[in-house]
Amino acid sequence: MGQNSLKILVVDDSEEIRELVTFFLQANMECEIVTANSSRKALEIFKKDPTFNLIVSDLHMPDGHGIDLVRYFDKNDSQMPIVILSGEATNKFPELKTRKHLTWIAKPFSDDELIAAVQSQIGDYAAANKGTAQIEMGAYIPVKLDLLRMIRKVQTPLFIKINNSKFIKMTPEESIFNQDQYQKFKHKGVEYLYIESFQTEKFICEFRKNTLSQEAWKQASANEAQGFINLNIDLMRNISNQLGWREELLKLAQENIQRVLHLVSQEKQLNLLVQKFLHIEKFGFADHCTLSALVATALAEKLGVGTPENFRLLTFAALFHDMTLSDEQYDNKSKFIKNIRRGEHLHLKDAKEVFAHSAKAAAMVKNWDFCPSGVDIVIMNHHELADGTGFPMGRQAEQLDLLSVIFIVAEEFAQFGIDASGMPTVERYIHATKDKHGKNPFKEVYKILIDSVAKKMVA
Ligand SMILES: [Fe+2]
Ligand SMILES: [Fe+2]
Known part of the structure; x- marks a missing residue:
């Protein structure tokens, strides 16, 4: 991770959404991501480490509403860029409409929408900080084992990282990542596998479908x-x-x-x-x-x-x-x-x-x-x-x-x-x-x- 890489705090009570956002971001820019499952938790993290460049947050969470985060930064005169992900209507919170450093995205969102929102917020940040924020992409994107297990069917080959310049292919073009696969890698102490960055689109498509279908199922x-x-x-x-x-x-x-x-x-x-x-x-x-x-x-x-x-x-x-x-x-x-x-x-x-x-x-x-x-x-x-x-x-x-x-x-x-x-x-x-x-x-x-x-x- 580069010295000037972005540091983003992702806040959502749904594990799948946290994973999805993390993956979308890491697939598109060099950044360090920390996640929290509530705004209360997010504030705890932020107070201990105020070096974040951006917050991406859900609004409605059981343990502390997303609006609390916005109010905290406003009260402390902070220009912290915020991206809100929500299915709720904006007009319930007038301060969200007038806040300058804030972008609203409705759920379900696409990776393009999220990246555009983050880039518009980071753009502001980068200008204010004389361009210290760098957006670049590596040749391989890390994917958490837990995430692969959630996806089940993986349509892109998975690689294991030997060192920063050496990656070895572990699975074929199309594979089923089941409990056995998960255990096999977990056993070896592997936490991440990697996909080639040019395959991101294909990978995301499968993942997005999985996440959205789970949301739909919960609603029905x-x-x-x-x-x-x-x-x-x-x-x-x-x-x-x-x-x-x-x-x-x-x-x-x-x-x-x-x-x-x-x-x-x-x-x-x-x-x-x-x-x-x-x-x-x-x-x-x-x-x-x-x-x-x-x-x-x-x-x-x-x-x-x-x-x-x-x-x-x-x-x-x-x-x-x-x-x-x-x-x-x-x-x-x-x-x-x-x-x-x-x-x-x-x-x-x-x-x-x-x-x-x-x-x-x-x-x-x-x-x-x-x-x-x-x-x-x-x-x-x-x-x-x-x-x-x-x-x-x-x-x-x-x-x-x-x-x-x-x-x-x-x-x-x-x-x-x-x-x-x-x-x-x-x-x-x-x-x-x-x-x-x-x-x-x-x-x-x-x-x-x-x-x-x-x-x-x-x-
Ligand atoms: Fe049949
Ligand atoms: Fe049939």
Whole structure:
């Protein structure tokens, strides 16, 4: 860090926002960042060390409002440049309108907006301090391990720093940064990995999506979403009972489905998709999706990967995975899948659409900020099979991540339930599919279903 580098205090109660702001700033300028989760904490830090050049702060925080910071500097006749990040209306605080060294940005904000705001404030600062503030960029940008774990899917290679001029590539172009990866580096005492600075844009895109989707999810609280759509839960309850799954699991799946649909209903351009769920037809599209969500939720829980993030991701995948199929294509999909298997899809319009539907839906969810990062991977893979005969990529079992495989098995099982017209028997499913799932991670996922049946039979 250069001697004259900027020192910025970032204040927000949300850890994701603090990380996002820190990353945006470090990716664009040489600066030292200190973070605080409340204005009270920020003032404590500032009083001990008054050498900061800029404050970036949220307004509404549980432990001390952002306005207190502004008032503190004004009372002490300080010209401290401040960037306010907030969803609230400015007119509640007239002093924010008239303050000279202050820029207001509404949440959610883009990296460009934040950098422009900071640069306009720093510009003032730099002029006042005869240009001591320097804005420059290194070839590699540090990224905290915790941050990588939050992002899950990283689309840029990650490097480890040997010294200031030597960096070694640790991961490929696209990688999943899961708990194992996190532990591996943490164990070695590594706190930061690095990305190449020219890849920043790509990296930020994924991160931003992740942060925004979490904010959206918090806002679509289960209470607000409940009753929005009357789900047909008879079929879900039937399957749940056959497998001896707890009532809470059914409730959790139901709540998450309501929340996702509530989020979708707020997007005008997705009205058509919402309509598909409003017109519930027995054993139709909605049942197929909601049942997939329930089974995926149960499998994730029983495999020990039942985190709220994974439940959320699987629910999104369940509701969106077949969304580009027309009614006709959906109703006849097993016929079209047979066409695809025989390689006859290239000249049949509908079979071609079915062949492309995973990739199409994956591309769509990638563009929705409210949809968590990683949902696209699961959707893309939902017709892949353990032996590599699936489509569109023909991936082998070992090329598929656990969440994708959970969803593949859940979706297939849900469809079996639908095809049995509400009288699905789990034993029949296992009899029909037992030879298909011999390889891990399919084997371990499939075993959960078999074990559930066995337990139920004993009980
Ligand atoms: Fe499906
Ligand atoms: Fe599908």
